[in-house]
Amino acid sequence: MEPDDTATEPREAERETRDPDEGAAADAPPRPLRWWLCLLIGAAAGAVGLLPWLLDGMRLPLQNLWATDALPDEYPLALLPFSQYFLTRIAALLIVGAAIAGIAARATRSRQRRSGVTWMLVGLLAVQVTAVVQSTMVVRGGLEDRFESDLYLAALVAVAVLADLIGVAVMILVGTAPRAGAVIGLAVAAVLSPSWLGGLLLPDPAVGGSAQEPVLFVLRWLPAVLVGAAIAWGGIGTVGRVIAAVVALAVLWIGPALITAVSNAAGSRVLARRPDEMIEYAVGVFQSASTLPELVVPPLVVAVLVAVGGLVGRLVVRRRRASTSTPEPSAPSDDASQSVPDCGGASAPPPSTAG
Known part of the structure; x- marks a missing residue:
């Protein structure tokens, strides 16, 4: 009996029609991310973390120790809501941004070089440290010149720095840890x-309404x-x-x-x-x-x-x-079993025709 070639015909046809270059490209590993792209991913995550405050207008919140009597719309712009009433918001903006960077690092881990996470962390901290420094300078320039103002600003900076450190730990855990x-x-x-x-x-949580429920x-x-x-x-x-x-x-x-x-x-x-x-x-x-x-x-x-x-x-x-991935065993058909020659008969020598 001749072997059945129907099972091998699709594979042979696929080999004949497949472009060798396309097959090599499909089997090749994905190209690693460049360092500058990892840097941009970290910076983008830091910016996304600040997004709620950026969309809110970045107007500095009310300051009890402000040197001049200013209306809410007259306060300067700051990248972080430096105020004793917004401590939780400061921590959330920094730590959630770090978590987003960690998720991005974990999602692209197969395409990173050894220093990929490090560059993402550098990009994240570049945005967040800039936000802390800029907000500190803005608040410092408008506060009264007294000891309470220095203590107040030092407390705000300490909260921001602590949130940054926690954010670094969160990014490393999410991005690189098991x-x-x-x-x-x-x-x-x-x-x-x-x-x-x-x-x-x-x-603006002060504005109530049924739509907020x-x-x-x-x-x-x-x-x-x-x-x-x-x-x-x-x-x-x-x-x-x-x-x-x-x-x-x-x-x-x-x-x-x-x-x-x-x-x-x-x-x-x-x-x-x-x-x-x-x-x-x-x-x-x-x-x-x-x-x-x-x-x-x-x-x-x-x-x-x-x-x-x-x-x-x-x-x-x-x-x-x-x-679904485990194939079910199939019983041989009657026609196939009948067409298989007897091994004993196949091995016997043909009868001699010599007279």
Whole structure:
């Protein structure tokens, strides 16, 4: 019996019609990103992080220690909202931008050289440090010449520098660490996401209205959903990932309480001249916000439900892919089995015709 060539004909035809140059290009690895492109990606991430404040007009917020009586529209422009009432917003603008840079670094990791993440970090810090320096110079030039003004400005700079350092850690975790570390970095950014997105969608929270209610609902549950999605993406298949999931839930528990405490204490003009009482008040607010079940439990439950749903969905998709990629064994047909010659008969010598 002659062998069946129908199975090999498509492959041979494909070899004959395929362009050798196209095949080499398809099999070649993607071209690595140039250093300047990595630099631009980091700078773009830093600019996106500042986007809510840039779109809001960059007008410096109200300053209690301003040297002159100025209307809100008369304040100078600053790249960061340097004010004791915007501490959370400052941290969100810097840390969310760093998280975006980390996501970009992780997404392009297969096309990076060894120094790719470093150049992205340089581009990110170039934008953020410029924003901190410019805002510092603008505020310094308009404040009263007194000790309280120096202390006030030093506190704002310290908050911005601390946020920058946390942002660097978040970018490294998200961009270069294993999934367990990336989950923790994403959780930190998720806690600050309401302030960032709120600045983009609600630049003036004082203006009320029914149109803001859906946005406020989204902002309330956004950190829990993002943390749950990060846990589902990271998985719980190893001890490190389980620990990372627990840490992410702890960040979701402690982070909002810390933000509430700092915002309430720093935003009080009564406590501005009494730092010891301000710290005591912040500790009290933190204890209340981190222990009240009606504040703590609902976000954790939502995060766990989102994580479980995502993990189950991943498992279902993985099993479907495995079942479709595994070919089913096919039984030989009767015609094929009948056409196969007997090995014994094939090996016997032909009968002799000699007389």
